[in-house]
Amino acid sequence: MTRSHVAALTRRRLLAGAAATASLLAAPAVVRGQGAPLKVGVLLPRSGAQAGIGQDCWRGVEIAPSILKDLKLPEFAVMNGDTETSVDVARSRAEKLISDGAQILVGAFDSGQSSAIAQVAEQKGIPFVINIAAAPPITEQGYKFVFRNFPTAPMILGDAFANQKELFEATGTAPKSVVFMHVNDTFGTAMAQGIGGVMPRFNMPYKIADTISYDPTARDLSVEVAKAKATGAEALLMVSRLNDAILLTRELVKQRWSPMAVLSMGPGWYEDQYIKTLGKLSDGPLSFVPWYDPNKRLSKILEAALAKAHPGVNLNTNHIYTFEALLVAADAYKRAGSADPKALADAIRQTNITDNVSIGPGIQFDQKGQNDKLKNAGIQNRGGKLVTVAPKAASNAKPDLPMTPYDKRA
């Protein structure tokens, strides 16, 4: 009897032990997720042609932990992945971060790089929250693990034209013709493809005199500016990056051409490096881009945090959307109560953050993983600062149009 009792007890114990071990091995992420910091793989172009912007996005990562802590959100551990401004490197870095234990990916500023990372994330079943990338196809693939809190190219274009019209009406000034210049990368091409479909809906006061595409890594843009100037257009409609925006401005000055307005629908012209490099010459361009509502509570907190960490640096799209991507990740982790990728993805899908920074009602994702409620703003460089001039509901300054000619500046 004793022997039988011992045998039965041993069998039960063995079975119970085996079951416990199996469940431990089967769900390591779940077990580790409880209370442990979330491992976030942050992929950004921190070297190469987009390094300036990648580094700027990184500032959004740096200021996030203390703010998220104040919001009572769980801790996260950042795993750094430099995409080197290369699609291939972005893909391999994403794979490396996942194999090193990243439980969620965030990034990657660029549409081409983000598309490559999205493929890896979907294949490996790891959630990927895009901070900045506008090419529409990324969220049109039926991905289950890819989420984008950033407007698509048509959304940017639609808001840009609406905000431009608002400014033209407010100032009583509008160009009759523009030259559309755009970079020929994934983002620039998506914007160029979208403009034909979106612009006619807005009955804009100007015609596009010519379209000039160029390489964002070009060493010299004198030919492009000469060609644009030769059209006799009154303004520039731009989709650019940072280095080329600086090069273009230099060429505008050297070739003695002061357009009535520079209407940008992408990065470059509002970046801190653009302002620092060009000083007075950086004043005037209008950027119609995803931005922040300066009147929101969290915007003020973010502004203060950035001013403390990086004095003299203006809060911009790069910081805002990188911060918000981390906010989405931390919020989902808190609600999921686990770092299990599927639980995290499900939690992200249910996101409803109204205490946020970007313009619009907040952060929610549709069935495709796209935040389709984001609104964009019109901002202007003014004395080394950035002011919001449109839409009126989210503005903090009046527009200055036409911009002061380059040769009339001190």
Next chain:
Amino acid sequence: MPAEIYLNVAVSGLLTGLVYGLMALGLSVIFGVVRVVNFAHGEMMTIAMYLAIVLFAAFRLDPLVMMVPIAGVLFALGYAMQAGLISPFINRPEHMQFMLLVAVAMIIVNTLLILFGPDARNVQTSYAFDSFAVGPLIVDATKVYAGGAAIVAASALFAFFRRARIGTAIRACADNYTGALVVGLDVKRLYALTFGLGAACVGAAGSMLVLLVDVTPALGPSYTLLAFVIVITGGLGSMPGALLGGVLIGFTEALAGLLFTPSAKSMFAFAILVLVLLFRPQGLLGKKVA
């Protein structure tokens, strides 16, 4: 399109091409004599560009004024590289030389990344935004200065190889390696001097280019490639060929951007390279190898 636009763009391309030519001249000089292809050429130029930036930031020294001292520093670097690092590889297979110089290039890029970070840097001289207006022609002042300095630097190098005794000795080494040894020339030293001179050309070109483009550590490889395109077009080992190639590439890129689409302007530079390789493999001014 108004005719003056073509003239403006052509002059701009010509001036930029002169600076490209000076950069490629260094590559051509090194290959013509030492018979080593410097795969770290563009990366060495970024060293010169960063030197110019540091000197400008610290002492407000104009890169054009500092062209000679920077060329001197690069000469010393090139001399030391040839004497201490490349010399043992001279008689080794070409793939070993290739690997060595690619490794040097990678070390330079990553060292610059560590020292300066990835952000683009530039110098803002008082004339950075100036231009000259000659009738309808508007010419970028910086390009005029850089192009002029390139002509002076290239002329000095040509004169050195034609007039100076050491220059003649270097040419003798290039013409007949064994003969140079037989007559008692110190070939190792002459090779080091040649590599130094090639590096000095790159140093001078870097001092000028920093006025025209922003520099990042990642800039080097694209200029190495550009230098190759230029010297192969002009003729590998031919000094006038390198200058001609530079001007031709600069000019072609500029006009192609104007006449066709700017996105494709580099394509035309490579198209010229392909045509040259097809119909004149030795390059425009290169000597046909028997």
